[in-house]
Amino acid sequence: MPELRKDPVIGRWVIISTERAKRPMDFASTQERPEPPDQCPFCEGKEAQTPPEIYAIRPSTSKPNTPGWSVRVIPSIKPILRIEGEPNRHAKGMYDVMNGIGAHEVIVEDPRHVPDLAGLPVERVREVLQATIHRIVDLEHDPRFRYVLWFKNAGAVAGAGRIHHTRSQLIATPATPKRVKEELVGARRYYEDKERCLFCDLISQERQMKERIVFESAHIIVACPFASRFPFEVVFFPKRHHCDFSAMTPEEVAELALAMKQVLGRLNAVLNNPPYNYLLHTAPFRRHRTKGGRWKTIEEDYHWHIELIPRLTRVAGFEWGSGFYINPTPPEEAAKYLREAAVDQPPGAGQAEPAKSGAAH
Amino acid sequence: MPELRKDPVIGRWVIISTERAKRPMDFASTQERPEPPDQCPFCEGKEAQTPPEIYAIRPSTSKPNTPGWSVRVIPSIKPILRIEGEPNRHAKGMYDVMNGIGAHEVIVEDPRHVPDLAGLPVERVREVLQATIHRIVDLEHDPRFRYVLWFKNAGAVAGAGRIHHTRSQLIATPATPKRVKEELVGARRYYEDKERCLFCDLISQERQMKERIVFESAHIIVACPFASRFPFEVVFFPKRHHCDFSAMTPEEVAELALAMKQVLGRLNAVLNNPPYNYLLHTAPFRRHRTKGGRWKTIEEDYHWHIELIPRLTRVAGFEWGSGFYINPTPPEEAAKYLREAAVDQPPGAGQAEPAKSGAAH
Numbered sequence: 001m002p003e004l005r006k007d008p009v010i011g012r013w014v015i016i017s018t019e020r021a022k023r024p025m026d027f028a029s030t031q032e033r034p035e036p037p038d039q040c041p042f043c044e045g046k047e048a049q050t051p052p053e054i055y056a057i058r059p060s061t062s063k064p065n066t067p068g069w070s071v072r073v074i075p076s077i078k079p080i081l082r083i084e085g086e087p088n089r090h091a092k093g094m095y096d097v098m099n100g101i102g103a104h105e106v107i108v109e110d111p112r113h114v115p116d117l118a119g120l121p122v123e124r125v126r127e128v129l130q131a132t133i134h135r136i137v138d139l140e141h142d143p144r145f146r147y148v149l150w151f152k153n154a155g156a157v158a159g160a161g162r163i164h165h166t167r168s169q170l171i172a173t174p175a176t177p178k179r180v181k182e183e184l185v186g187a188r189r190y191y192e193d194k195e196r197c198l199f200c201d202l203i204s205q206e207r208q209m210k211e212r213i214v215f216e217s218a219h220i221i222v223a224c225p226f227a228s229r230f231p232f233e234v235v236f237f238p239k240r241h242h243c244d245f246s247a248m249t250p251e252e253v254a255e256l257a258l259a260m261k262q263v264l265g266r267l268n269a270v271l272n273n274p275p276y277n278y279l280l281h282t283a284p285f286r287r288h289r290t291k292g293g294r295w296k297t298i299e300e301d302y303h304w305h306i307e308l309i310p311r312l313t314r315v316a317g318f319e320w321g322s323g324f325y326i327n328p329t330p331p332e333e334a335a336k337y338l339r340e341a342a343v344d345q346p347p348g349a350g351q352a353e354p355a356k357s358g359a360a361h
Numbered sequence: 362m363p364e365l366r367k368d369p370v371i372g373r374w375v376i377i378s379t380e381r382a383k384r385p386m387d388f389a390s391t392q393e394r395p396e397p398p399d400q401c402p403f404c405e406g407k408e409a410q411t412p413p414e415i416y417a418i419r420p421s422t423s424k425p426n427t428p429g430w431s432v433r434v435i436p437s438i439k440p441i442l443r444i445e446g447e448p449n450r451h452a453k454g455m456y457d458v459m460n461g462i463g464a465h466e467v468i469v470e471d472p473r474h475v476p477d478l479a480g481l482p483v484e485r486v487r488e489v490l491q492a493t494i495h496r497i498v499d500l501e502h503d504p505r506f507r508y509v510l511w512f513k514n515a516g517a518v519a520g521a522g523r524i525h526h527t528r529s530q531l532i533a534t535p536a537t538p539k540r541v542k543e544e545l546v547g548a549r550r551y552y553e554d555k556e557r558c559l560f561c562d563l564i565s566q567e568r569q570m571k572e573r574i575v576f577e578s579a580h581i582i583v584a585c586p587f588a589s590r591f592p593f594e595v596v597f598f599p600k601r602h603h604c605d606f607s608a609m610t611p612e613e614v615a616e617l618a619l620a621m622k623q624v625l626g627r628l629n630a631v632l633n634n635p636p637y638n639y640l641l642h643t644a645p646f647r648r649h650r651t652k653g654g655r656w657k658t659i660e661e662d663y664h665w666h667i668e669l670i671p672r673l674t675r676v677a678g679f680e681w682g683s684g685f686y687i688n689p690t691p692p693e694e695a696a697k698y699l700r701e702a703a704v705d706q707p708p709g710a711g712q713a714e715p716a717k718s719g720a721a722h
Contacts, residue, residue: 002461100363177683279682321640322538
């Protein structure tokens with residue numbers, strides 16, 4: 001019997017279709033023809049082929065836009081939004097319009113032509129997170145922006161094109177995205193009722209139920225959501241309640257780096273390097289906003305997290321039109337595969353079996 | 362300069378990316394290998410290869426599950442939801458769950474192996490609409506169901522698989538889909554403020570602005586939405602205010618059939634037979650619900666319509682995570698292409714230039 005599950009944050013129903021149940025081997029990995037590495041503009045030594053860098057982690061002895069960096073942030077050469085101008089919100093009849101103002105940056109995650117974040121040393125992943133936080137904090141100073149979305153497209157199917165050099169993107173927008181707003185509304189409603197964070201309650205319940213946990217360490221927990229829309233969807237949560245990704249402590253950054261490397265490595269092992277997207281959901285920019293109204297409770301009721309979606313299934317008419325997703329892989333099974341794929345872990349961190357690591361926290 | 366546009370119904374922002382602007386020739390049609398017609402289970406004469414028919418339009422002299430029909434409705438052989446059982450809504454900790462109860466039917470739209478609705482005579486399209494309404498009305502009698510989604514997946518990319526015999530699907534669900542709920546909420550909020558239907562106001566504004574109109578006849582209007590998420594997205598509206606698709610008059614049914622055949626034919630001409638999905642948004646089932654509460658105003662504030670989405674672009678991480686879509690084709694340009702592609706129209710119906718047909722209404 002298929003099961004209908006409701007997302008507790010935004011109220012979306014998902015059909016967990018046990019009768020069409022799919023195991024990892026049922027998802028064929030699409031063959032892709034990558035660009036030859038010598039044509040990659042993101043590699044060390046090709047700095048002149050990109051726009052000048054906005055930020056880089058590099059020794060103080062090296063100059064901008066020269067080799068020597070470990071993480072490098074550059075403007076997108078095909079920006080979705082333009083940096084110059086004012087949003088100029090206005091009406092067109094009964095419609096709302098504004099100019100496409102925003103920032104669009106690319107975070108090159110390693111100087112070498114490595115295809116995936118999982119292939120980087122954990123220290124480099126930590127630097128990627130550091131650089132991301134640095135850019136988010138800087139973009140928040142621009143009063144035109146309301147939100148920044150940090151995301152990765154890995155593999156051509158997920159939107160990465162043909163250049164397989166590991167990188168992620170930042171887009172600062174003049175409006176809060178709808179999906180984030182829905183979560184903010186759902187979290188606030190829960191908080192108003194219970195005076196507790198919805199996500200903290202979810203995390204606590206997942207730690208009790210155990211069956212959907214993929215990875216757990218002192219500060220980070222990774223689980224397949226109860227109402228997963230897609231096979232092998234996972235979410236990274238900080239255990240400490242905070243609405244803002246950029247407020248992570250150094251310990252949290254280090255553990256998130258480990259969790260991301262671990263979980264992406266397991267995903268690659270279980271699903272044979274699938275295309276995937278991940279994306280950050282964090283509090284909208286608050287620096288330039290009044291503290292009243294809808295900003296009043298956000299620090300108490302929202303809890304940042306990263307959604308990771310392997311791109312294994314096609315979204316058809318039914319899903320688009322209804323927002324009713326059909327997922328052929330129960331998240332409990334997906335989590336089991338991802339726990340059992342745990343390999344090469346430093347002792348004491350990210351145990352596959354959450355029951356074992358539970359005692360430490 | 363790209364432009365940000367807000368969907369007036371559900372508040373979603375869309376980036377109309379003029380700098381990445383795409384014309385029809387930029388969208389390569391994916392090559393597909395269709396199943397040979399002699400292996401198609403939907404053709405006349407193969408009735409024994411499908412589950413027994415639920416409904417068919419056929420002469421009274423012909424027997425069920427034999428040749429002679431013009432439209433045939435059968436249960437899906439891979440149902441997403443199961444017809445037997447009770448929804449049994451229950452909690453799992455803080456989560457909401459119910460059994461995957463529902464109906465999943467396939468509407469075979471012609472006895473011949475025709476690949477697309479646009480290739481059918483308009484009289485057959487009318488029969489398809491008739492059969493669809495008949496099934497929706499019947500499914501509404503089942504008190505377990507809250508909604509029925511009618512949709513089409515055309516082309517493998519859009520989810521049709523390899524059998525290219527024109528057909529659509531009906532899925533009755535025990536919960537109202539989130540996308541429809543969002544529209545109901547947006548429409549109700551507008552109505553509470555203005556005591557007018559949001560969609561009626563949209564239609565009236567589009568008829569004044571003209572630039573996004575694709576097709577117009579006495580009862581039906583087809584336009585590219587102001588905040589189109591996808592290139593060449595179009596919406597079919599009845600001009601007469603009604604929340605319920607199944608309440609169409611015979612004249613409306615006949616004109617919708619003409620509009621669908623026309624617009625799909627133009628889409629095929631402009632985009633070289635693209636994969637596409639269309640899907641009905643109509644009022645949830647009201648027969649078994651109380652008239653109070655959220656059902657009070659639905660007949661006044663909601664207005665049924667059909668969304669059509671050609672599947673030309675890939676949805677990447679940014680879109681999934683934000684609900685912030687990037688559309689490289691301004692809807693005004695898409696509408697112009699679709700108006701100019703108008704061919705083979707019976708005189709007086711569906712003029713390409715809305716200004717000319719405006720006088721009649």
